[in-house]
Amino acid sequence: xxxxxxxxxxxxxxxxxxLGALLLxxxxxVAGTFLFLRKxxxxxxxxxxxxxxxxxxAFIAMVAMGGDGRSLFxxxxxxxxxxxxxxxxxxxxxxxxxxxxDAAIGAVLSVFFGLGIVIxxxxxxxxxxxxxxxxxxxxxxxxxMLRSEALLLxxxxxxVLLLVLVLxxxxxxxxxxxxxxxATGWRPARVDLAMMGIVxxxxxxxxxxxxLIMIVALLIVPPVTARFWSERVDVxxxxxxxxxxxxxxLGAAISATAPALPTGPIVVLVSFAxxxxxxxxxxxxxVLASVLRHQRYQRRVHLRQGLLALASxxxxxxxxxxxxxxxxxxxxxxxVPTTQGQxxxxxxxxxxxxxxxxxxxxxxxxxxxxxxGLTAIEDVLTPDQIGDVDARLAPPQAVT
Amino acid sequence: MSxxxxxxxxxxxxxAARTASPLSVRGLTVSYGETPALFSADVxxxxxxxxxxxxxxxxxxxxxxxxxxxxxxxxxxxxxxxGQPLAKMRDAIAYVPQRASVDWDFxxxxxxxxxxxxxxxxxxxxxxxxxxxxxxxACLERVGxxxxxxxxxxxxxxxxxxxxxxxxxLAQEADIYLxxxxxxxxxxxxxxxxxxxxxxxxxxxxxxxxxxxDLTTVPAYFxxxxxxxxxxxxxxPVDTTFTDDALQTTYGGRLETARMQPHGTAG
Numbered sequence: 001x002x003x004x005x006x007x008x009x010x011x012x013x014x015x016x017x018x019l020g021a022l023l024l025x026x027x028x029x030v031a032g033t034f035l036f037l038r039k040x041x042x043x044x045x046x047x048x049x050x051x052x053x054x055x056x057x058a059f060i061a062m063v064a065m066g067g068d069g070r071s072l073f074x075x076x077x078x079x080x081x082x083x084x085x086x087x088x089x090x091x092x093x094x095x096x097x098x099x100x101x102d103a104a105i106g107a108v109l110s111v112f113f114g115l116g117i118v119i120x121x122x123x124x125x126x127x128x129x130x131x132x133x134x135x136x137x138x139x140x141x142x143x144x145m146l147r148s149e150a151l152l153l154x155x156x157x158x159x160v161l162l163l164v165l166v167l168x169x170x171x172x173x174x175x176x177x178x179x180x181x182x183a184t185g186w187r188p189a190r191v192d193l194a195m196m197g198i199v200x201x202x203x204x205x206x207x208x209x210x211x212l213i214m215i216v217a218l219l220i221v222p223p224v225t226a227r228f229w230s231e232r233v234d235v236x237x238x239x240x241x242x243x244x245x246x247x248x249x250l251g252a253a254i255s256a257t258a259p260a261l262p263t264g265p266i267v268v269l270v271s272f273a274x275x276x277x278x279x280x281x282x283x284x285x286x287v288l289a290s291v292l293r294h295q296r297y298q299r300r301v302h303l304r305q306g307l308l309a310l311a312s313x314x315x316x317x318x319x320x321x322x323x324x325x326x327x328x329x330x331x332x333x334x335x336v337p338t339t340q341g342q343x344x345x346x347x348x349x350x351x352x353x354x355x356x357x358x359x360x361x362x363x364x365x366x367x368x369x370x371x372x373g374l375t376a377i378e379d380v381l382t383p384d385q386i387g388d389v390d391a392r393l394a395p396p397q398a399v400t
Numbered sequence: 401m402s403x404x405x406x407x408x409x410x411x412x413x414x415x416a417a418r419t420a421s422p423l424s425v426r427g428l429t430v431s432y433g434e435t436p437a438l439f440s441a442d443v444x445x446x447x448x449x450x451x452x453x454x455x456x457x458x459x460x461x462x463x464x465x466x467x468x469x470x471x472x473x474x475x476x477x478x479x480x481x482x483g484q485p486l487a488k489m490r491d492a493i494a495y496v497p498q499r500a501s502v503d504w505d506f507x508x509x510x511x512x513x514x515x516x517x518x519x520x521x522x523x524x525x526x527x528x529x530x531x532x533x534x535x536x537x538a539c540l541e542r543v544g545x546x547x548x549x550x551x552x553x554x555x556x557x558x559x560x561x562x563x564x565x566x567x568x569x570l571a572q573e574a575d576i577y578l579x580x581x582x583x584x585x586x587x588x589x590x591x592x593x594x595x596x597x598x599x600x601x602x603x604x605x606x607x608x609x610x611x612x613x614d615l616t617t618v619p620a621y622f623x624x625x626x627x628x629x630x631x632x633x634x635x636x637p638v639d640t641t642f643t644d645d646a647l648q649t650t651y652g653g654r655l656e657t658a659r660m661q662p663h664g665t666a667g
Contacts, residue, residue: 182470
């Protein structure tokens with residue numbers, strides 16, 4: 001069943017939805033990356049909630065003009081206008097008042113959403129409103145996705161990719177170093193505006209698929225996930241697009257296998273699963289990797305300190321140190337160093353003595369900067385340099 | 401420059417020289433809220449010299465630099481770069497912001513940061529090719545950071561980060577270098593390396609203007625000095641301007657503290 005869904009074999013509508021979710025996932029992942037890097041991820045939540053009054057008002061206006069009010073294009077236009085207005089409110093509150101962006105987002109998000117719910121309730125009481133299906137904009141509804149909707153998603157995704165490709169340098173600069181961006185002539189205010197425009201486009205076309213409450217997950221979760229895997233902006237952007245597309249594709253396919261599984265929420269859950277996997281398993285920034293790194297480091301510290309203690313004839317009190325030394329065959333069970341242990345301890349002591357000289361000499365400043373109490377001096381200095389150090393360490397020989 | 405002399409018929413030679421200055425600021429006033437951070441500053445930077453901006457914390461040193469670059473919008477006043485409006489002359493200026501002003505966990509490598517200095521040349525779509533990379537590597541070489549080219553920037557020490565910022569400014573190949581506290585929180589070796597690069601730039605005819613905190617090194621490092629405390633107290637060659645009297649006026653009762661703690665925080 002799932003295999004059929006993944007291979008677009010579950011009928012026309014399911015295939016359309018899967019394709020649409022895939023495209024939306026890619027667009028949202030790519031667009032969301034710069035939002036995340038600019039640390040303005042939650043602005044997208046304000047934008048998405050601010051679409052609701054526009055949807056309702058557009059419906060009422062279209063009915064008043066004699067239509068049936070369900071034209072998707074009209075509804076999305078309304079959504080875009082009111083989202084744009086909400087965005088302007090956030091910007092204005094942040095710039096012109098002492099409110100922080102978080103407070104501005106909270107205020108705009110809840111007020112617009114409340115207004116939207118009121119308007120939707122009014123729509124419900126209208127004759128034309130009962131079958132309007134506007135609640136689909138809240139949580140997403142893909143049941144009756146049309147070819148034209150899938151086409152709209154495809155065109156929008158293409159446009160988003162194109163815009164991000166063209167604007168990648170200003171977007172990167174504005175996110176990393178706005179001061180430098182301004183000084184080199186890329187106005188961060190304008191770059192931000194373009195970024196918000198891209199996000200607004202994704203939000204509006206994604207409304208019907210995942211709904212305004214969850215669209216923020218599509219914009220934020222993929223970049224956060226992608227960040228675990230790379231230290232380069234371009235790679236993060238592409239990875240985020242791939243992860244977003246994957247979540248959309250898998251999520252829609254899973255939801256197509258049973259009638260009771262809603263598309264939007266499943267897409268979000270798949271996206272979260274990818275995030276959880278990355279959080280745990282990513283090399284470098286993942287939790288597991290960092291725990292392992294910490295343990296390895298701790299062992300090095302204990303071994304080194306244990307060896308130095310042996311060298312100065314002190315007993316080993318710490319159990320971890322004792323265990324590590326014992327396991328390495330450097331001490332016996334009663335704490336007495338083995339021959340091997342004596343050699344290692346002497347070597348550690350010599351390392352420290354050499355380091356002490358290196359750190360006291362300005363000529364070795366760059367090498368001294370790498371001193372961490374653990375690194376063997378052979379890793380930092382050349383044999384010639386060590387010879388030089390040793391010559392200075394040895395007491396002056398009497399000339400015979 | 402001769403053109404400016406001819407066209408400026410009514411002006412004096414002094415005026416013409418001023419017009420030709422790499423960076424000249426007139427009546428610059430900046431305020432955050434209602435209190436002016438910088439009041440009616442007149443500054444003319446001498447070409448081919450190293451100039452320090454010195455003053456107590458909150459004196460508007462960084463603000464002067466940022467306003468000269470258009471990073472903060474002045475309330476009043478004008479900025480001229482080689483006698484031209486700033487917008488036309490962006491390529492003539494390289495900027496090294498305060499190290500603390502950026503996100504060092506940003507997903508970018510050292511070489512990518514240096515390449516940012518070439519973004520104006522590259523434009524929106526120009527591809528980064530071998531010559532660009534070579535240019536970026538040459539800039540890293542000048543600050544002694546070639547070994548770190550592919551490191552993530554968050555792994556660098558403060559001094560190394562500052563060197564990378566300087567390398568990015570070098571990549572801009574500008575005529576004027578504006579630096580915001582280049583020596584704040586860096587190690588002694590980095591300070592030496594940076595000052596050597598800046599002196600090389602000066603010797604190659606470039607103009608350097610830096611916000612500086614350490615009063616003791618001003619005479620050794622700089623040719624000219626601007627003493628600032630919300631307004632310009634004094635400006636000119638270090639020999640004649642950097643006097644005890646002028647410092648006393650600039651710092652007031654805080655002079656001794658300033659001398660004791662050369663590396664203060666952001667001003």
